[in-house]
Amino acid sequence: MSDNSLGTAEQLRDPNFTPPLHKAIPLGIQHVLAMFVSNVTPAIIISGAAGFGFGSDAGAQGFPDMTYLIQMSMLFAGIATLFQTIGMGPVGARLPIVQGTSFAFIPIMIPLVAGKGVEAMPALFGGVLVGGLFHAIIGTFIGKIRFALPPLVTGLIVTMIGLALVKVGIQYAAGGVPAINKPEYGSLLNWSVALVVVLVTLGLKFFARGMMAVSAVVIGIIVGYFYSMIFGLVTFDGIATSWSRAAPIAMPVPFKYGLEFGFAAIVGFCLMAFVSAVETVGDVSGITRGGAGREATDAEITGATYADGVGSAVAGIFGGFPNTSFSQNVGLIAMTGVMSRHVVTIGAIFLIICGLVPKVGALIRTIPIEVLGGGVIVMFGMVVAAGISMLSDVNWNRRNMVIFAIALSVGLGLQLEPKAVQYLPDTLRILMTSGLLPAAVIAIVLNLVLPEELSNESTEEVSGGMSGHGSGKLSG
Template identity: 35%
Template sequence: MTQDVKTAQSKNPDLLYALHDKPGFWPSSFAALQHVLASLVGVITPTLIVGGVLGLGEHIPYMISMALIVSGVGTFIQCRRIGPIGAGMLCLQGTSFAFLTAILSAGMIVKSRGGSPEDILATIFGISFCAAIIEIFLSRIIHKLQKIITPVVTGTIIILIGIPLIKVAMTDIGGGFGAENFGSLDNLLLAGIVLVSVVLLNRSKNPMIRLAAVVIGLTLGMVVAFFMGRLDFSSLGNLPLVSVPVPFKFGFQFDLAAFIPLAILFCVSAMETTGDLTANSTISGEPVKGPVYMNRIRGGVLADGVNSMIAATFNSMPSTTFSQNNGVIALTGVASRFVGIYIAAILVIMGLFPVIGGILQQMPKPVLGGATLIMFGTVAVAGIRVLSQANLDRRNMMIVAISVGMGIGVSSVPNVLQALPDTLENILKSPVAMGAITAILLSLILPEQTHGEESDVETAVTDDEDGIVKKTK
């Protein structure tokens, strides 16, 4: 047993390599590959969805390449820690599904005005660049933000992120927007194969199979689609050999109505990153309180903001710390931040070759929908889990009920806001913006329930020793 392994195990018996240990080439490469497999779908899927929904077909391979390259660069910054930027832990960066709803809304605003695909992308990356500044600022006061962005607010917003995206997944299962064979048996069969395979693989006792369940499911779906004649790789020959990152390749545009929902989500992202980094610290055997811990949190949230600015500059969507990689650390016992360099290298190398994006672009919509239905449903459930950890008294239940109702309401009946000024209508018809603004305002306006107030719900508790049933309030 090496000295590094002995040192790691003395700090945490579940770890083979601790935070500052340097594993050799093969242990690092194997651990890095597992992180990439666990996060690859999360890195590329938002681009596939945005490109498909907004009709950005010709630009999708390039955007996928940029997503992979930016994810690699962001991971390197987060793990290596450059000055105050970065948590200095094994954290993988990529595009979060949390931003999808706001980005799609921004694209639809530009598209409704007759904007070209280049105008859509210029606006998406322009508002992303500006909104990232907010997270950079919040990183300095992250400890105070928790007083405003409470678990009740965060849980409500996450639910409103997931629910509208389920509609996107179901549309893909049917064949995609405007598909001539929408809802055909072939489409449902493809989606069903992916959906069932992901569920079955996720129930495996082998942790490696569970981590790669979505990747395996999508691969199986692509193989079936190939034999069904649903794949056409003839266009791959027209792609360049190497993707060259070009700053603001599509231009830079700004739209206030599109900016505000995204700005709100950056606030939520900062809180989610705090939770992810806290979990990472726990698994890595590092402190979860005190100056070292807080320094890492601030550096990690700052890196999220900086990496999102880099992403927007190089034509990719906002970046955030992935939570699924905490599970990979627990599985492999490798918490070394130096593994992040290997992860970054793999992602950048993959991104340099646009043929990878071209192949992924050929993925039939039902194949993608079968996997994303589970992912988006999981996002909504994550919001419910956050709410379950909050104190859902009468006040908080009222906040959640009104906020979720308003968010889903404007998503289902957007014409209800048609009498408002155009800018205000575009802001509030985003379910995330409407729900978040409602939840934050109600949290600030409604007084906290005092300790002496009685709850409407009584819980029966049985004393096992004497069989007496007591009521607790």
């Protein structure tokens, strides 16, 4: 519900309106809190996968790298958000769009870095850079390719992203990947920490209002953090020295890890850019409908896509991950009724300040993996739910069921059993075992190739299995 004291109804729908500063600042921080944990989570996951994250043998040696990646996630989320809100020529929608590190690319990044440490970073950031530039190019023709990405395809892809990530959430809640072969993995204490986070998050989401509800995941993690401290799970070993040596302000370092341009990374990031671009179109449309009661203009959609790509490319140069618009803020704008882009600009400045202060990243690094596990179980589950919600718009005739069935079976199957393609060349194997890319390619190609109008029996809506002859729609 909007606050009439912020301005008139017409002013609240105007992206160029600035509410009084004493109200604009907390509104801006509210936008940041809605996405804060989601934004830094990919950096933590990729650090862990590479081998210099939680509980890795790298120990204190890996600490600076993980802290730097967290730092860059905050800094370039803020910078990319400024691209959206303030704009730069054709770049930016000039709308209250909050940018952040995209979950969509995690299933692509994990196979690229798995167990390889910082040696894998040059190829990873080469892919981020090229994928970002390609993402920006998509902005020139985004309207013309939307026909190839209906809810059947986009819903499947988003669902697959969530399914690829839920395993990470469970592993983290049980004690983290490095602890899998240790006695404490899956202990009641580990799970109790994750459950505290989940329960606090759910309680605030459903029974609190305003800032408390918006910040539910952040508060849940804070409560879980203190719960972990009581049981001695928070460790500052090797961190105290790094904390004391950390400069008050640290600027990003261009090409810190170098750049390499590997085929697998480039193909993976470019293909996922399509998915991210379509998500951004949906977010922009949702913001203009929810905040201003109108459809997004072509210039706004194109500018938003440009900002996605340019923000990602710039981040890649400095050791940041791909950026995209955050859907959490679509609902937040609909709730507050405040369409001001300047409010989000304030939030972006807050993110940039956090990204320039290494001690913020160092503090985040001390969060126990079990605490983060509770948070990501909620977040990744919501990704799956969002995909299923998109699939609810699909006309579930036999044609669409076959497309969905084949794409899901192959994609999820390769993800669950990566050794099935162990004899493929390394590049192709990495792309296939992500599960996401084969599923997306199969769904897109079959959707374009298979005719819409088949026989009556083939296109009737069904509620049962493939051999059923019901007339109801598939329900979940």
